[in-house]
Amino acid sequence: MSDNNTNGSSTPKIILPEVEINLFTPKKPTTATIAENYICTDDSSPNVIRHITIDLSGSGMEGIFRSGQSIGILPPGENEKGKPHKLRLYSVSSPSKGENGQPYLVSTTVKRANEEVDGVFYTGVCSNYLSNLKPGDSLMITGPSGKRFLLPENSEEFNYVFFATGTGVAPFRGMIMELIEAGHQGQIVLVFGCPYRTDLLYREYFEDLDSCHPNVHYLKMTSREDRRENGSKKYVQTAIEDYSELLSPILGANNTLVYLCGMKGMQTGIYEQLAKQGFLDYLNLRGDLEDKDPTEWTWEELKTQVKPSERTFEEVY
Ligand code: FAD
Numbered sequence: 001m002s003d004n005n006t007n008g009s010s011t012p013k014i015i016l017p018e019v020e021i022n023l024f025t026p027k028k029p030t031t032a033t034i035a036e037n038y039i040c041t042d043d044s045s046p047n048v049i050r051h052i053t054i055d056l057s058g059s060g061m062e063g064i065f066r067s068g069q070s071i072g073i074l075p076p077g078e079n080e081k082g083k084p085h086k087l088r089l090y091s092v093s094s095p096s097k098g099e100n101g102q103p104y105l106v107s108t109t110v111k112r113a114n115e116e117v118d119g120v121f122y123t124g125v126c127s128n129y130l131s132n133l134k135p136g137d138s139l140m141i142t143g144p145s146g147k148r149f150l151l152p153e154n155s156e157e158f159n160y161v162f163f164a165t166g167t168g169v170a171p172f173r174g175m176i177m178e179l180i181e182a183g184h185q186g187q188i189v190l191v192f193g194c195p196y197r198t199d200l201l202y203r204e205y206f207e208d209l210d211s212c213h214p215n216v217h218y219l220k221m222t223s224r225e226d227r228r229e230n231g232s233k234k235y236v237q238t239a240i241e242d243y244s245e246l247l248s249p250i251l252g253a254n255n256t257l258v259y260l261c262g263m264k265g266m267q268t269g270i271y272e273q274l275a276k277q278g279f280l281d282y283l284n285l286r287g288d289l290e291d292k293d294p295t296e297w298t299w300e301e302l303k304t305q306v307k308p309s310e311r312t313f314e315e316v317y
């Protein structure tokens, strides 16, 4: 297997911005107010995902969240052991300048975490609490959280391939808005995976970008609706092979960065495909993997011995 990252020159230095973190913590949270809260999946979707904007006025956190960071939410009440509910993190889906350019507004994208296990229906504490809040309601928040999953300061020097499943698209909405506003000339690819077309979050926005900007590409991988040519499911990682005409030159360029966000486990399939196609620069190999042909790596090896390289940014939950 050849290494596809072989165009001779080296990757530009990735300069990550200095960001504020943990100004407010679970022991010392601050208060904010809901500005808007609406469903952003189609009415017919079995998933309910909401776009929620929080007004930070007076919280001490106005203007400091960067896209890629997360906001902490402290749901009220106690768990079954009588202890206060723990903090949950939600990715910022607004650009660093704030939702609609307002530095006091930060948005996130929240899925009601409800599931049925062995006939019992469980409801997630914080996602349902947040989803039920109305404009004007106050809530306890912490943050900001995260200091690596960010766009570089020298963002104009790179191409971007963003892989998202479900609410994992949240940070990429903000990042892509920021790149577009800056007049980004490099390639921007968003590969978005979800079960049905009704779950294509922020679809209109991304479709418009795809049709108006020749350097922006929006690839929709709907796993339970469309099939690959060989009949298997379309997942974000299958795009690497299915759209190789578009993606191979971009992934093969020395100035491309890969970001992935969404369900825990998605990284393994993406790393497997990147390795199989010879894009080894995005991977940091542990143990003796370097001596083996990537087509022979086992799933266990992929899970435990392949980590993101400095050109890869991963946030899974
Ligand atoms: P919990 O109450 O914590 O329950 C978790 C799950 O277990 C639920 O599905 C619930 O139905 C189920 N459950 C509850 N009790 C049982 C039981 N007894 N047996 C079996 N199952 C049970 N989420 C988003 O929606 N959007 C984001 O942008 C986002 N960003 C994140 C960023 C980061 C860095 C991280 C770490 C997480 C992020 N999350 C995001 C996930 C989020 O933090 C929460 O984990 C998620 O909302 C579930 O929290 P919850 O309190 O609603 O569910």
Ligand code: A2P
Residues within 6 Å of the ligand: 047, 165, 166, 167, 193, 194, 195, 196, 199, 221, 222, 223, 224, 235, 236, 237, 263, 265, 266, 267, 269
């Ligand atoms: P499926 O559930 O059909 O197997 P959501 O968060 O809205 O449920 O979307 C998650 C998406 O990611 C779904 O399309 C889901 O497909 C898909 N998916 C499931 N497992 C993986 C995996 N290991 N790697 C990448 N995508 C996955």
